[in-house]
Amino acid sequence: xxxxxxxxxxxxxxxxxxxxxxxxxxxxxxxxxxxxxxxxxxxxxxxxxxxxxxxxxxxxxxxxxxxxxxxxxxxxxxxxxxxxxxxxxxxxxxxxxxxxxxxxxxxxxxxxxxxxxxxxxxxxxxxxxxxxxxxxxxxxxxxxxxxxxxxxxxxxxxxxxxxxxxxxxxxxxxxxxxxxxxxxxxxxxxxxxxxxxxxxxxxxxxxxxxxxxxxxxxxxxxxxxxxxxxxxxxxxxxxxxxxxxxxxxxxxxxxxxxxxxxxxxxxxxxxxxxxxxxxxxxxxxxxxxxxxxxxxxxxxxxxxxxxxxxxxxxxxxxxxxxxxxxxxxxxxxxxxxxxxxxxxxxxxxxxxxxxxxxxxxxxxxxxxxxxxxxxxxxxxxxxxxxxxxx
Numbered sequence: 001x002x003x004x005x006x007x008x009x010x011x012x013x014x015x016x017x018x019x020x021x022x023x024x025x026x027x028x029x030x031x032x033x034x035x036x037x038x039x040x041x042x043x044x045x046x047x048x049x050x051x052x053x054x055x056x057x058x059x060x061x062x063x064x065x066x067x068x069x070x071x072x073x074x075x076x077x078x079x080x081x082x083x084x085x086x087x088x089x090x091x092x093x094x095x096x097x098x099x100x101x102x103x104x105x106x107x108x109x110x111x112x113x114x115x116x117x118x119x120x121x122x123x124x125x126x127x128x129x130x131x132x133x134x135x136x137x138x139x140x141x142x143x144x145x146x147x148x149x150x151x152x153x154x155x156x157x158x159x160x161x162x163x164x165x166x167x168x169x170x171x172x173x174x175x176x177x178x179x180x181x182x183x184x185x186x187x188x189x190x191x192x193x194x195x196x197x198x199x200x201x202x203x204x205x206x207x208x209x210x211x212x213x214x215x216x217x218x219x220x221x222x223x224x225x226x227x228x229x230x231x232x233x234x235x236x237x238x239x240x241x242x243x244x245x246x247x248x249x250x251x252x253x254x255x256x257x258x259x260x261x262x263x264x265x266x267x268x269x270x271x272x273x274x275x276x277x278x279x280x281x282x283x284x285x286x287x288x289x290x291x292x293x294x295x296x297x298x299x300x301x302x303x304x305x306x307x308x309x310x311x312x313x314x315x316x317x318x319x320x321x322x323x324x325x326x327x328x329x330x331x332x333x334x335x336x337x338x339x340x341x342x343x344x345x346x347x348x349x350x351x352x353x354x355x356x357x358x359x360x361x362x363x364x365x366x367x368x369x370x371x372x373x374x375x376x377x378x379x380x381x382x383x384x385x386x387x388x389x390x
Contacts, residue, residue, distance in 0.1 A: 021037055
């Protein structure tokens, strides 16, 4: 089968979607399929212009140059081709192939919901609302969909005017080998790398500055834990450099000397961080899937996450849960205290109970095996293509 993947450009800020496209393309190539990736090139972005205009130059590349390129390529594309959109946010290009075999991968609809004022934590500008409207118009023309979680699938169905011809859920596969390691060794290596003594353990978070990652809430939980329990493990947050507001929140903490933001680390160091952590704290407000939950569990680390889908879908019975942070700041003190109690419960687990939690997490993480995910995706691709031609 010939498979063409539509992907986000490599010049976008976040690289998770280009990595997902590469994951799919390499997986299908290894299975004997002919693959190609179509994504906008940085043409306008090479023009000399002030930094403030670069976003708009990127839009020119995506909405002017790329469609022209696609139309030319479609004229030469083999008839036995399946067109795969690696993200529903690529919706504007879906109408170009609705009369050909196609499928759309869906990750999360947080931006779509925000544009309709369904998420008060993330207000959207007028231009952002118009952009999301264009995306929705595009993917609504699609007929076949694959969602990363049942939550994402339900959101998709809520946005579509009618149920599609096919819609299935295929969980993501971990794109790295996350396995348990010797805790003392992992802590030593990670601690030496960041220059902190971690031999007694640490609380870990992995994620960016996106509103839904709730990094502010993590510090609130940490402060409540330190205020109310006799413990003093450091808090390590791996990911993007903290925003200005996060730095202010850190500096306002009584325990700021024990709160560490770590950026630009290798995948190997991240694996060490997971393996050596006392607990992985992931109180997201929302997710499409929640990769770090599965990564931490596969690394042998107990996970605390939010008692909301899809986090509960990924962590299942192997996770420890806290409520979602309230939007109204009046309830934050009580929320952070209750979450701190859960944090202390996990940190204080006996060796026997911790091992039981780790084993349960490892078993749960097997659901997100990379080969299993690719096998199911390939089967879905074949069914869509064969049914289209029949």
